Amino acid sequence: MLYYIFRRIFMMVPTLLVISFLTFLIIELPAGDYISNQIAALKSSGESSSVAKLEFLRQEFSLDRPFFERYLIWVGLWQGPHGFDGLIQGNWGWSFEYDKPVEQVIGPTLPLTVVLNFATILFVYVVSFPIGIYSATRQYSWGDYGITFIGYIGLATPNFLLALILLYFFNRWFGLSVGGLMDPQYIDQPWSFDKAMSVLAHLIVPTIVIGTSGTAAMIRRLRANLLDELHRQYVTTGRAKGLKESQLLVKYPLRMAINPFIADIGNLIPSMVSGSVIVSVVMSLPTVGPVLVSALQSQDQFLSGFILLFVAVLTLIGMLISDLLLAVLDPRIRLGGRAST
Amino acid sequence: MSIEMKDKTPQRVVEHYVDPTPFNPATTEEMTAEQERFYQASQWQIMWWKFKRHKIAVWSGVILILFYLCVPFAELIAPYDANTRDSLHLYAPPQPIHLFHEGSFVGPFVYGMTSEIDMETLQWVFKDDPTQVQKLRFFCSGDDYEFWGLFDASFHLVCPAEGGTMFLLGTDRLGRDQFSGLVYGARLSLTVGLIGVFISIVLGLFFGGIAGYFGGLADSVIQRSIEIIRSLPELPLWMALSAALPVTWSPVWIYFGLTIILGLLDWPGLARAVRSKLLSLREEEYAKAAVLMGAKPKRVITRHLLPGFTSHIIASATLSIPSMILGETALSFLNLGLRRPSISWGVLLNEAQNISVVTVYPWLMAPVLPIIIVVLAFNFLGDGLRDAADPYK
Numbered sequence: 001m002l003y004y005i006f007r008r009i010f011m012m013v014p015t016l017l018v019i020s021f022l023t024f025l026i027i028e029l030p031a032g033d034y035i036s037n038q039i040a041a042l043k044s045s046g047e048s049s050s051v052a053k054l055e056f057l058r059q060e061f062s063l064d065r066p067f068f069e070r071y072l073i074w075v076g077l078w079q080g081p082h083g084f085d086g087l088i089q090g091n092w093g094w095s096f097e098y099d100k101p102v103e104q105v106i107g108p109t110l111p112l113t114v115v116l117n118f119a120t121i122l123f124v125y126v127v128s129f130p131i132g133i134y135s136a137t138r139q140y141s142w143g144d145y146g147i148t149f150i151g152y153i154g155l156a157t158p159n160f161l162l163a164l165i166l167l168y169f170f171n172r173w174f175g176l177s178v179g180g181l182m183d184p185q186y187i188d189q190p191w192s193f194d195k196a197m198s199v200l201a202h203l204i205v206p207t208i209v210i211g212t213s214g215t216a217a218m219i220r221r222l223r224a225n226l227l228d229e230l231h232r233q234y235v236t237t238g239r240a241k242g243l244k245e246s247q248l249l250v251k252y253p254l255r256m257a258i259n260p261f262i263a264d265i266g267n268l269i270p271s272m273v274s275g276s277v278i279v280s281v282v283m284s285l286p287t288v289g290p291v292l293v294s295a296l297q298s299q300d301q302f303l304s305g306f307i308l309l310f311v312a313v314l315t316l317i318g319m320l321i322s323d324l325l326l327a328v329l330d331p332r333i334r335l336g337g338r339a340s341t
Numbered sequence: 342m343s344i345e346m347k348d349k350t351p352q353r354v355v356e357h358y359v360d361p362t363p364f365n366p367a368t369t370e371e372m373t374a375e376q377e378r379f380y381q382a383s384q385w386q387i388m389w390w391k392f393k394r395h396k397i398a399v400w401s402g403v404i405l406i407l408f409y410l411c412v413p414f415a416e417l418i419a420p421y422d423a424n425t426r427d428s429l430h431l432y433a434p435p436q437p438i439h440l441f442h443e444g445s446f447v448g449p450f451v452y453g454m455t456s457e458i459d460m461e462t463l464q465w466v467f468k469d470d471p472t473q474v475q476k477l478r479f480f481c482s483g484d485d486y487e488f489w490g491l492f493d494a495s496f497h498l499v500c501p502a503e504g505g506t507m508f509l510l511g512t513d514r515l516g517r518d519q520f521s522g523l524v525y526g527a528r529l530s531l532t533v534g535l536i537g538v539f540i541s542i543v544l545g546l547f548f549g550g551i552a553g554y555f556g557g558l559a560d561s562v563i564q565r566s567i568e569i570i571r572s573l574p575e576l577p578l579w580m581a582l583s584a585a586l587p588v589t590w591s592p593v594w595i596y597f598g599l600t601i602i603l604g605l606l607d608w609p610g611l612a613r614a615v616r617s618k619l620l621s622l623r624e625e626e627y628a629k630a631a632v633l634m635g636a637k638p639k640r641v642i643t644r645h646l647l648p649g650f651t652s653h654i655i656a657s658a659t660l661s662i663p664s665m666i667l668g669e670t671a672l673s674f675l676n677l678g679l680r681r682p683s684i685s686w687g688v689l690l691n692e693a694q695n696i697s698v699v700t701v702y703p704w705l706m707a708p709v710l711p712i713i714i715v716v717l718a719f720n721f722l723g724d725g726l727r728d729a730a731d732p733y734k
Contacts, residue, residue: 018569026578029585156717158667160674161709164693171700267571274576278671282694292577293675296584304581311577319572 004327004334012316019312020087024071027305033063034096034299061094061302074305087309093302097295102306106291110310113276113287116206117314120272123211124218124265131215132222132261137249139227147219154216159275163209163282170205206283210275214268222261229253259330266322270315277311388652391729398725401718408715411527413489417498419521420507422484423684427506427516429456432702433467435511435519442474450476451507464701475505511704513692519707522689526708529685531715533600533669534662540604541611542658548608549615550642554623560616567609575606579668583677592683599678603665614657618650625649652730660723663716670712686712 035058039051058064062073062080072078074093076086085091092102135144182202186195229235230253238248280289288307295304327334379387393399411418427433436451453473459466483500487493501507510519552563582602586595622628623646631645672678673687674694681688686708692698693705 015569015572018566019573022573023581026581026585029582031587152720153717156663156720157713158670158716160671161690161712164690164696164699164706165709167696168699168703168706171696172703270572270574274574277574277577277580278675281675293580293677296580296677299584304584308577308581312573315572315574 001327001334005324008320008323008327012320015316016313019316020075020309021071023305023308023312024074027301027308028067028070030299033058033301035061035063037299074302087306092306095295095300095303097298097300097303102303105303106288106307106310109286109288109291112285113280113289113310114314116203116210116280116285116287117273117276117318119203119207120211120214120276121265121269121318123207124214124268124272127211128215128218128222129261132219133226133249133254135219136223136226136230139223148223151216151219154212155220157212159209159213160278160282162212163206163279166205166209167283202285206276206279206285209283210272210279213275214265214272217268218261218264221264222257225257225260226253229256259326262322262326262329266319266326269318269322273311273315273318384652388729392725395725395728397721398728401721401725404714404718405722408527408711408718409531411524412531415525415528416486416488416494417496419518419524420483420497420500420509421518421521422486423522423525424517424682425484425521427512427518429516430454430467430506430508430512431465431516432514433465433506433508433512433516434702435704436469436506436508438477438509447474448476450474451501451505453505473505475502475507477507478502510707511702513689513705514698519689519704522684523686523708523711525684526686526689527711529596529679529683530666530669530687530712533596533603533685534665534719536597536600537603537607537665537668538658538662540601541607541661542654544604544608545611545615546654549612550619552612553616553619554638554642554646556620563612563616567612570606570609573606575664576668576671578606579603579672580675580677583672592679595679596683599669599672600665603668607661607665610661611654611657614653615650618653619646622646622649652726656723656727656730659719659726662723663719666712666716666719 035054039054042051042054060081062070065073069078072086073080074086076084076088076091078084078086080086087093094100095102095105098105131147135147138144182195182198186192186198189195232253235248235253238252239245243251276287277289277292279285280287281293284290288310292304292307292311294300295307382390433454433456436454438449438451440446440449442450452469452471453475454467455470456465456467458464478500479498481497481500482495483497485493485495499507508518508520510523512518513522548563548567552560579602582605583599586598586602590598619642628641628645631641636644669678669685670687670690673680673685674690676691679685679688689708690706693708699705
């Protein structure tokens with residue numbers, strides 16, 4: 001098992017390298033960079049006093065070097081103006097727009113981003129599991145039809161529109177400010193029990209909004225998987241031998257059906273992280289989402305690059321956890337390497 | 342016991358009967374006309390029959406066709422030009438269509454609106470004016486437009502009464518008609534998915550074809566890159582890529598840039614399906630025969646293997662259109678995609694970004710409805726197509 005964990009983590013290294021390169025490529029795509037755009041703006045308005053300072057900044061952040069060198073300096077595999085000082089060394093870069101290190105700009109938003117994403121994944125697990133089992137064991141009952149129907153709608157409704165609709169109705173019916181992280185009166189207040197409860201209450205709606213489509217997909221999958229297993233002969237045999245229904249279900253078919261269920265959640269993680277970014281923008285949650293949008297718009301390259309990388313790493317870790325869970329559940333995987341499903 | 346019984350049964354002499362007519366083995370397997378039709382039908386015909394049985398999918402298809410009619414005929418259907426501003430009707434509420442005025446039938450009409458300023462909130466307040474009956478005109482001339490960029494025209498299917506207004510879904514902050522916006526917006530919103538899917542199919546076929554047919558190193562390289570791309574969250578990447586589109590580009594180029602971006606990240610799913618299908622079809626006898634007869638890989642793939650899974654590709658492509666429509670909507674909503682004067686449903690929704698505005702003027706959320714309907718319809722249609730793609734099951 002330990003061997004498997006190590007191998008699985010080691011496999012992430014090349015993936016991370018490729019992802020960091022792609023990220024850098026994407027944020028470098030727009031013509032020019034933040035500082036040279038500013039220089040151009042200053043020059044066109046006739047000011048040249050601060051151009052020298054900006055030129056100095058360009059050198060400081062090695063924006064004047066060739067592309068590959070810049071990339072390696074950013075990652076920390078090449079000597080920049082200050083020696084090896086990149087992501088690997090723990091320097092996340094500089095945000096030009098805020099004139100602060102990236103660390104300080106998004107530092108406060110990171111914990112909430114992580115908490116929100118993991119809460120969503122947990123929500124999907126906890127909700128879809130019992131509902132999927134219910135739906136499969138009571139196939140073609142009213143409950144099953146209802147769940148299937150709601151699942152369809154949930155799957156099709158884009159989460160940011162759902163957020164918008166919910167915001168509107170909450171505002172209209174309860175006069176509640178659903179957006180934001182806490183009720184306005186707690187902002188800038190020291191942490192207290194009430195404030196914590198307010199934060200929790202405000203986290204529920206985004207969690208549901210982001211998790212809905214994932215939950216709907218998972219219910220469908222678990223139902224289909226379980227239905228396949230329930231018609232197998234070993235189930236009939238077990239029933240004939242007098243096993244109790246509940247015992248029969250938990251001991252045999254459920255164990256078979258749970259495997260693809262967990263593997264699928266791993267596949268869903270990227271779309272959930274995607275969802276959390278845009279839902280945060282709509283509901284103005286202080287996660288990395290809104291910062292990313294403004295950074296992209298102002299071409300604040302190191303900031304947006306770091307956020308993109310962070311979001312990608314978050315999904316990778318999520319997938320790692322789901323893979324490890326699979327390995328715990330299924331000895332074939334930790335011994336043989338890959339799932340056959 | 343049994344011997345006794347046998348003894349007691351009376352001996353009956355049965356004459357050995359032989360049918361004089363010659364025996365035709367085919368008669369034992371004679372089919373009803375129905376069956377015969379089924380076995381003689383082509384694969385596509387059987388798919389069509391199977392698809393027709395999926396009622397929801399058929400209805401979804403009909404609804405989608407109706408929506409897609411807006412693409413070529415937006416100018417005719419919309420009562421206004423989507424960028425026409427009516428400065429007297431800013432944030433005007435929707436005007437419902439009535440048929441009866443004071444108990445008597447008048448035909449479709451709307452009540453005129455009176456407007457006054459609320460001095461407390463400093464907002465225009467619009468009220469129905471029951472004395473003004475504005476009958477809608479049909480097949481009439483209204484706002485000018487250039488039809489398909491070919492000739493000028495001013496013909497509309499329906500227009501407001503002379504001097505009257507007809508804001509079926511209200512107006513936005515500049516007095517632009519929301520309903521006309523939706524009709525015009527369908528043009529970009531609905532085609533974004535089609536072009537994007539086309540790009541994604543081309544890429545998916547190409548990479549999936551190479552991986553599945555040649556196997557070996559090419560397969561593992563492509564598989565690894567597919568895994569990496571699939572492990573990335575789509576939306577942030579879309580956002581980053583579309584932020585990279587130069588601001589100086591004309592709306593048309595921005596639109597094509599967007600569709601390419603949407604297609605660029607979508608192909609891995611399709612490539613995977615193509616690869617696994619190819620891997621299994623490659624082992625079929627007819628494919629082997631073609632290879633042995635000296636057909637080149639290109640011919641084997643396109644002539645012998647591709648027809649085997651075209652239907653699957655169509656089905657899975659249909660299922661990935663909605664995610665592209667939503668991608669465009671999300672990007673335009675965030676100001677990272679299309680911008681005015683281009684109009685898409687996402688651009689219209691952009692007005693609804695500020696939730697306090699939406700609470701006062703809820704009709705700004707109108708684009709949500711067609712988006713959800715179209716996405717649902719595509720999902721049902723895709724499900725129906727996927728079931729029909731394997732008609733022999």
